[in-house]
Amino acid sequence: MNELTEAVEQAYLRAEHHLGRVFVRPHVRLDLRGQRAGVAYLGRNLLRFNERMLQDNREDFLRQTVPHEVAHLVAHALYGGNIRPHGYQWQKLMVEVFGLEPRRCHDYAVPERRRTHYYYQCGCPAPISFTPQRHAWAGRGRRYQCRRCGDLLKFTGKLQFA
Ligand SMILES: [Zn+2]
Ligand SMILES: [Zn+2]
Secondary structure (H helix, E strand, C coil): HHHHHHHHHHHHHHHHHHCCCCCCEEEEEECCCCCCCCCEECCCCEEEEEEHHHHCHHHHHHHHHHHHHHHHHHHHHHHHCCCCCHHHHHHHHHHHHHHCCCCCCCCCCCCCCCCCCCEEEECCCCCEEEHHHHHHHHHHHHCCCCCCCCCCCCCEEEEEEC
């Protein structure tokens, strides 16, 4: 987190130096999950970053993703809410302030969703894995039948975190 807030601060100092004005620092959170590396919440002056992607792509993340998201907030502070997120104002900041190619998307590998498998058994030798959603429905009384042997599937009590 220190490295991240430091990179955010460096990006702001750079923007202030180039643009000759000060910007209110955003809140920075490291609680983003899923497919996006970072998200800038313009109205709330908030940046959320993806911790897993930061860990897996540290150098590039600090060098590219952080300025990318900071540029969104800076563009918002400069031009208000009626600009396109990756429009020319944002692109200009990326190129002129940060010296970066104004790429719209990160190209990190998207981490696979971690999910829990719940194992159900019927008359067949191999257990069948249920998703958390399906397991929840079964818990609420929905009945599932094996397509091969026709038995009702019963929860084995076993689960696995993949
Ligand atoms: Zn963006
Ligand atoms: Zn079966």
